[in-house]
Amino acid sequence: MYRDHVPCNMDERALGTTGYDVTEVGMGTWNIGSDWGDVSDEAAHEAVRAAIDAGITFLDTADVYGDGRSERVIADVLAEYDPDERPTVATKAGRRLDPHDASGYTESNLREFVDRSRSNLDTDALDVLQLHCPPTDVYYQPETFDALDVLKAEGRIDHYGVSVERVEEGLKAIEYPGVETVQIIFNPFRQRPAELFFDEAARRDVGIIxxxxLASGLLTGNLSAETEFPENDHRNFNREGEAFDRGETFAGVPYERGLEAVDELRPLVPExxxxxxxxxxxxxxxxxxxAVIPGSxxxxHVRENVIAASLPPLTTEETERVREVYEEYVADAVHQRW
Structure with a gap:
């Protein structure tokens, strides 16, 4: 049933205090922009169409995904649909800085990035703008968040949040009252956010993206020790953090250890x-x-991801077993790092 049947309607959840209700399963579009091997224009457009046709109402992108390609693809596809049924689109800014230093997160630079994304997405105001995994020092710069308030007051953005690498950054970010969303890595191999951060975010009514x-494909169960990745796929060139934070690749889990953990989880998966x-x-x-934002x-696969929302919740026993696998195989590699 779950492999083949696509539900007509997914449940929606509130995205913090933004006023947007979004489908539980959204779509991330890093894959169609860059760092995942070559993706044709046709394939990129078809993936976004598939998401919208499957009922997804939340898309996540960034200005550096293919140097704006991901944003432009989204704009192209959305132009084919009724504007009244337009999904919520969240994008990100900051990683265009070179060097990527906290000092660059100024009002003028953010305005430039925002205006570029507005053009790419063909919109007057961005639904949600997220700082794109900025250096930790940015969270201790009130002037950066003041700048976001200015851009919001100017009508360039409707809401803003942050995308973080570490739990501590998320906890600091939500001290700013204007931060309505936090995007963070969370999966069976990265469980720490559920310990404190989720409680604090819920207490402040902050949306969690x-x-x-799927830990860069590890948690699809389709990878093996023999899997080869293209030269321009981050799973080939960023395993040790050579290009950006190591936690973005396989969720920071050593590849071979991750494969072992996946084998331990297989018996839990319904037939x-x-x-x-x-x-x-x-x-x-x-x-x-x-919302959770798998990319493909x-x-x-996009349609299969949507179906996850229709599965029954895990049993207590299954949840406990996932935790046991995490503690035995991956916690020592990731838990205190992120």
């Missing part, structure tokens, strides 16, 4: 579901989560 939910669906359902079992360039 979960990225890297009529995939491991990817099981992993997404585990994430959605956490009420603090507003395969329309079939």
């Amino acid at each position: 979960v990225r890297v939910p 009529d579901a995939t491991m990817a669906q099981f992993s997404l359902r585990w994430i959605l079992d956490h009420d603090a989560v507003s 360039t395969d329309p079939k």
Whole structure:
């Protein structure tokens, strides 16, 4: 049932205090922009179409995904649909800085980035702008968040939030009253956010967007020690953090250790579901989560991701076993790092 049936309607959850209700399963579009091997224009457009046709009402992108390609693809596809049914689109800014230093997160630079994204997305105001995993020092710069308030007052952005690498950054970010969303890595191999951060975010009514939910493909169950990745795929060139934070690749889990952990999780996956669906359902079992944003360039996988919202919640025993696998195989590599 769950492999083949696409539900007509997904449940929606409030995205913090933004006023947007978004589908539990959204779509991340890093894959169609860059760093995941070559993706044709046709495949990129088809992936976004598949998401919208499957009922997804939340898309996440960034100005550096393919140097704006991801944003432009989204704009192209949305132009094909009724404007009244337009999904909520969140984008990110900051990583265009070179060097990527906290001192660059100024009002003038952010305005430039925002205006570029407004052009790419063909919109007057960005639904949600997120600082794109800025240096930790940015969270101790009130002037950066003052700048976001100015851009909001000017009508360039409707809401803003942050995308963080570490739990501590998320906790600091939500001290600023204007921060309405936090995007963070969370999955069966990165469980620390559920310990304190989720409670604090819920207490402040901050929306939680979960990225890297499938640990760069590890939690699809389709990778092996023999899998080869293209030269321009971050799973080939960023395993030790050579290009950006190591936690973005396989969620920071050493590849071979991750494969062992996946094998331990396989018996928990229902016969009529995939491991990817099981992993997404585990994430959605956490009420603090507003949306999870798996990315894919395969329309079939996009549709399968949506189906995860229809799976029943994990049992107590299954949840406990996921925690045991985490503690035995990956916690020592990731828990205190992020």
